[in-house]
Amino acid sequence: xxxxxxxxxxxxxxxxxxxxxxxxxxxxxxxxxxxxxxxxxxxxxxxxxxxxxxxxxxxxxxxxxxxxxxxxxxxxxxxxxxxxxxxxxxxxxxxxxxxxxxxxxxxxxxxxxxxxxxxxxxxxxxxxxxxxxxxxxxxxxxxxxxxxxxxxxxxxxxxxxxxxxxxxxxxxxxxxxxxxxxxxxxxxxx
Numbered sequence: 001x002x003x004x005x006x007x008x009x010x011x012x013x014x015x016x017x018x019x020x021x022x023x024x025x026x027x028x029x030x031x032x033x034x035x036x037x038x039x040x041x042x043x044x045x046x047x048x049x050x051x052x053x054x055x056x057x058x059x060x061x062x063x064x065x066x067x068x069x070x071x072x073x074x075x076x077x078x079x080x081x082x083x084x085x086x087x088x089x090x091x092x093x094x095x096x097x098x099x100x101x102x103x104x105x106x107x108x109x110x111x112x113x114x115x116x117x118x119x120x121x122x123x124x125x126x127x128x129x130x131x132x133x134x135x136x137x138x139x140x141x142x143x144x145x146x147x148x149x150x151x152x153x154x155x156x157x158x159x160x161x162x163x164x165x166x167x168x169x170x171x172x173x174x175x176x177x178x179x180x181x182x183x184x185x186x187x188x189x190x
Contacts, residue, residue: 028071034080035064045085049092059095063087133183141176144169 039060046056046063067080074083118188133161134142140162147158155173159166180186 021190026072028068030077030139031068034077038084040086041066046088049088059088062085062091066091072119087140129179129185131184133180136183137176137179140181141172145180148173157179 041047042063043056043060046060047053050056050059057058067084074080077094134145137145143162144158148155149162153161155166155169160170162176
């Protein structure tokens with residue numbers, strides 16, 4: 001991964017004088033070599049710090065730009081990975097701190113009309129009762145109900161899987177639903 005840093009500074013003479021003057025940084029062949037050899041590893045670190053691959057690329061680019069500016073001040077080039085990783089973490093932390101928060105204070109707290117949540121035990125009891133009712137269906141109807149509603153297959157997929165016609169699936173599922181509606185164990189739940 002080659003990362004051109006500050007290419008504008010080296011080509012200042014070819015631009016009109018109306019352009020802003022940028023500081024001129026020396027060229028560091030050792031920096032380019034470092035980025036080529038360690039770029040993939042550093043990108044993995046950046047990816048672990050962000051959720052978005054594009055943000056990771058931006059984060060790494062920013063960290064490498066900061067490293068490039070400080071290149072001549074780094075005394076031990078054997079510790080470059082640690083320096084760049086620390087720069088990645090610090091840059092990401094700064095970005096996180098600067099993020100926009102969409103919360104606004106107000107005089108009154110809005111009251112929400114939230115319906116009381118159902119008791120999870122009741123929901124589990126209903127699922128258990130439904131499953132027991134399904135297991136009491138004849139084998140063929142049970143298979144079709146399970147494939148249609150538990151496995152979420154279409155009528156055509158269910159028919160193909162069981163080797164029957166779509167009409168057979170429709171009628172068998174219809175009869176099974178009538179039996180489930182009339183099941184005495186499910187009647188009190190409704």
